[in-house]
Amino acid sequence: MLHADALDAPTRMGSEAPPAPAPAKVAIRELHKEFQAAGASVTALQACSFDIAEGEFVSIVGPSGCGKTTLLRIVAGLETPTRGSVALRHGNPAQPLSTLVFQEASIFPWMTVRANVAYGLALRELPRAQIDPVVDKFLALTGLDRFAHAYPYQLSGGMKQRASVARAFANDPEVLLMDEPFAALDEQNKILLQEELLRIWGETRKTVLFITHSIDEALVLSDRVIVMSARPGRIKADLRVSFPRPRAVFDLKGDPDYARLSREIWLMLREEVRGA
Ligand SMILES: Nc1ncnc2c1ncn2[C@@H]1O[C@H](COP(=O)(O)OP(=O)(O)OP(=O)(O)O)[C@@H](O)[C@H]1O
Numbered sequence: 001m002l003h004a005d006a007l008d009a010p011t012r013m014g015s016e017a018p019p020a021p022a023p024a025k026v027a028i029r030e031l032h033k034e035f036q037a038a039g040a041s042v043t044a045l046q047a048c049s050f051d052i053a054e055g056e057f058v059s060i061v062g063p064s065g066c067g068k069t070t071l072l073r074i075v076a077g078l079e080t081p082t083r084g085s086v087a088l089r090h091g092n093p094a095q096p097l098s099t100l101v102f103q104e105a106s107i108f109p110w111m112t113v114r115a116n117v118a119y120g121l122a123l124r125e126l127p128r129a130q131i132d133p134v135v136d137k138f139l140a141l142t143g144l145d146r147f148a149h150a151y152p153y154q155l156s157g158g159m160k161q162r163a164s165v166a167r168a169f170a171n172d173p174e175v176l177l178m179d180e181p182f183a184a185l186d187e188q189n190k191i192l193l194q195e196e197l198l199r200i201w202g203e204t205r206k207t208v209l210f211i212t213h214s215i216d217e218a219l220v221l222s223d224r225v226i227v228m229s230a231r232p233g234r235i236k237a238d239l240r241v242s243f244p245r246p247r248a249v250f251d252l253k254g255d256p257d258y259a260r261l262s263r264e265i266w267l268m269l270r271e272e273v274r275g276a
Pocket residue numbers: 035036037042043044062063064065066067068069070071231
């Protein structure tokens with residue numbers, strides 16, 4: 001791994017990120033995962049350690065099959081590690097700790113968009129007067145206000161994924177886990193949703209762990225980009241991305257630092273993919 005614990009290193013764009021200030025919101029330590037499949041053992045993750053500070057947006061990029069989804073599922077509590085630990089600091093027990101957004105929109109087909117977005121809040125039996133303004137806010141922020149009473153079958157793929165994102169934010173988890181949420185979208189919808197996510201995140205400053213294949217997506221959205229090696233997935237680099245916010249997706253791509261960082265990450269990934 002490119003060294004991440006140079007405490008005194010100056011923070012330049014793309015420099016090794018210093019450790020997140022304590023206490024971390026998410027602390028991942030020496031995570032190791034082995035799967036048994038058809039009598040053979042597959043090591044998906046090896047000694048992965050990093051922290052995520054409260055309110056930080058961290059993306060993970062890595063070659064296909066390097067264990068990104070496995071790592072996210074372990075953080076979500078859907079998978080148990082073979083060794084190592086994940087600790088999520090729960091600030092407010094009345095709030096859900098984490099919510100996962102998947103690659104495919106996972107809204108309920110039998111509910112309207114509005115009911116889908118309200119789902120997590122309704123499950124907590126919050127009063128309507130508390131639920132309605134939150135739902136209105138996230139329907140508006142994702143441009144779905146005109147479709148509040150539509151059913152998922154009446155929506156495009158991009159709109160369904162917007163509804164998934166709106167539902168996740170409305171649920172108000174302390175940590176948002178996103179597994180390539182825009183991967184199935186066309187390029188235009190992807191950029192629109194990235195811009196919406198930037199806007200919503202700017203308002204909510206949630207702690208986010210975001211998996212993506214796209215270097216551009218990681219750079220546009222994140223405070224830090226973690227680069228993983230080919231399987232078994234290890235942390236190869238942990239880079240700070242300090243472009244000022246609010247960020248405009250296209251303006252950012254013209255920045256010389258953006259091109260430099262993008263190339264730096266691509267060279268690391270290329271090495272991994274070639275060596276895989
Ligand atoms: N339930 C499972 N049983 C056996 N092997 C598994 C299981 N889940 C994942 N794996 C293996 O673990 C490795 C990592 O998989 P994972 O899905 O985490 O990778 P990924 O980086 O998210 O891949 P991609 O970028 O292609 O989505 C792969 O070799 C995969 O085949």
